[in-house]
Amino acid sequence: MKIYMLIALCGFATLTFNSLAHAEGLPDLGDVSQESLTPQQEKQIGEQSMFEIRADKSFLDDAEVNDYLNNIGYQLVANSNEPSQEFEFFTLDNNSINAFALPGGFIGVNTGLILTAQSESELASVLSHEIAHVTQHHIARMVAGQKFDSITTMAAIAIAILAARNNPDAAQTAIIGAQAGSIQRQLNFTRTHEMEADRLGLITLQKAGFDPRAMPAFFERLQKATNLFDNNVPSYLRTHPITSERIADTASRVQQIPFRFVADSLNFHLVRAKLRAMQKNSRDAITYFNGALGDQKHGNPIAQRYGLAMALLNNGQIKQSAQEFSPLQKYTAQNPMIATLAGAISKAHKREPATINFYRTATQNFPQHRALFYDYAELLIQDQRFDDALNVLELQVLKHPNDAHLYDLQARSYAALGKRQEQHHALAYHYTLQGNLFGAIEQLELAKSAGKNYFKLSAIESELKKLKAVAAAMQKR
Numbered sequence: 001m002k003i004y005m006l007i008a009l010c011g012f013a014t015l016t017f018n019s020l021a022h023a024e025g026l027p028d029l030g031d032v033s034q035e036s037l038t039p040q041q042e043k044q045i046g047e048q049s050m051f052e053i054r055a056d057k058s059f060l061d062d063a064e065v066n067d068y069l070n071n072i073g074y075q076l077v078a079n080s081n082e083p084s085q086e087f088e089f090f091t092l093d094n095n096s097i098n099a100f101a102l103p104g105g106f107i108g109v110n111t112g113l114i115l116t117a118q119s120e121s122e123l124a125s126v127l128s129h130e131i132a133h134v135t136q137h138h139i140a141r142m143v144a145g146q147k148f149d150s151i152t153t154m155a156a157i158a159i160a161i162l163a164a165r166n167n168p169d170a171a172q173t174a175i176i177g178a179q180a181g182s183i184q185r186q187l188n189f190t191r192t193h194e195m196e197a198d199r200l201g202l203i204t205l206q207k208a209g210f211d212p213r214a215m216p217a218f219f220e221r222l223q224k225a226t227n228l229f230d231n232n233v234p235s236y237l238r239t240h241p242i243t244s245e246r247i248a249d250t251a252s253r254v255q256q257i258p259f260r261f262v263a264d265s266l267n268f269h270l271v272r273a274k275l276r277a278m279q280k281n282s283r284d285a286i287t288y289f290n291g292a293l294g295d296q297k298h299g300n301p302i303a304q305r306y307g308l309a310m311a312l313l314n315n316g317q318i319k320q321s322a323q324e325f326s327p328l329q330k331y332t333a334q335n336p337m338i339a340t341l342a343g344a345i346s347k348a349h350k351r352e353p354a355t356i357n358f359y360r361t362a363t364q365n366f367p368q369h370r371a372l373f374y375d376y377a378e379l380l381i382q383d384q385r386f387d388d389a390l391n392v393l394e395l396q397v398l399k400h401p402n403d404a405h406l407y408d409l410q411a412r413s414y415a416a417l418g419k420r421q422e423q424h425h426a427l428a429y430h431y432t433l434q435g436n437l438f439g440a441i442e443q444l445e446l447a448k449s450a451g452k453n454y455f456k457l458s459a460i461e462s463e464l465k466k467l468k469a470v471a472a473a474m475q476k477r
Contacts, residue, residue: 046104055435
């Protein structure tokens with residue numbers, strides 16, 4: 001096994017850390033004497049930002065929600081102007097309406113935006129806009145568009161730009177402490193970025209098979225909503241200023257495109273139902289979905305029943321959950337999210353042999369659906385079939401090397417088999433991906449003392465050296 005995150009983090013140790021940037025939660029910048037950042041520098045800044053984001057409690061570590069976002073995202077990326085660019089789409093458990101792009105292809109979406117979007121095309125329109133910010137290197141150009149004498153000046157400029165996009169009052173303070181003329185030129189440039197991201201996003205949206213009319217419709221609805229928010233403007237409007245000019249421009253462009261009805265995928269509705277079931281307490285969620293099914297005026301009835309069955313299961317009402325899920329049983333061979341819920345209900349009933357057979361078939365039907373493999377491995381561990389669990393997990397780790405939960409399941413299996421070195425090694429990966437750098441170092445130290453295999457010890461020592469270098473560099477910030 002390799003810690004791909006460790007390899008990325010290793011590059012961070014070569015960056016020059018700056019306390020001013022860190023205080024504002026900004027990506028730490030390295031040598032900015034050149035006119036633009038290299039792809040490697042962009043990736044390093046993005047990776048470091050993700051290291052901190054994954055450690056934050058708002059990071060939603062849910063395989064089904066994030067895999068859905070990545071499926072939609074890569075459908076768009078394949079039709080963008082940079083189809084070979086690597087991306088990672090992730091979710092933050094935050095009710096505010098916001099999405100953002102980081103250098104290196106990392107795009108975050110708040111749960112509030114997913115629930116606010118009235119169609120899958122509206123959600124895709126936001127993703128396509130953010131993809132354009134990355135492929136056009138807008139963020140990198142904002143912080144490295146000019147030559148500066150020092151890293152401190154660059155950090156001040158970066159703080160002013162980001163502050164202006166989030167809080168105008170904070171921006172004014174930042175501008176006072178920096179070069180006002182240069183900052184104003186950079187802020188003007190961001191408006192150009194937004195127009196360019198709209199234009200390219202629309203092209204990508206149409207080519208990917210979504211409804212391009214969703215972009216101006218979503219923007220206009222958000223702009224009208226500002227009258228209801230008073231001074232508490234939605235985050236998306238602060239970070240992506242929506243003007244009448246932008247709405248008019250996108251609306252004008254889509255008028256030239258022939259109308260084509262684009263239906264939402266079932267997964268779009270299922271993800272939204274899952275988020276509602278997760279965010280409400282179980283009793284409130286049950287009431288909500290019962291009401292939605294009773295009204296039958298809005299929403300997808302399959303997704304509403306899925307949400308009700310999930311809420312009942314979360315509330316410990318296993319029998320009622322199975323009863324409500326019964327009409328969805330016919331979809332288990334067609335949809336992986338429904339199959340995952342079917343497996344969870346079967347597990348709750350403790351029908352081990354039948355449930356193991358179900359998961360064996362379901363993982364064959366949906367080999368890309370991580371949530372099924374989580375539950376399958378968990379069930380095998382409970383059944384003390386630890387070698388079988390490790391066999392299931394091995395391929396998944398190769399497919400998803402940045403999945404912290406897979407390493408946790410591996411560590412538990414190794415621990416049960418008495419393989420201490422492998423256990424601590426897997427836990428080091430798990431902690432690294434959760435942003436717990438010092439916990440990862442501790443686990444590597446334990447792994448080093450738990451075995452005598454020269455090749456394994458050599459690999460562990462190398463990884464330990466890299467992580468300690470990163471830790472030392474981060475402490476200097």
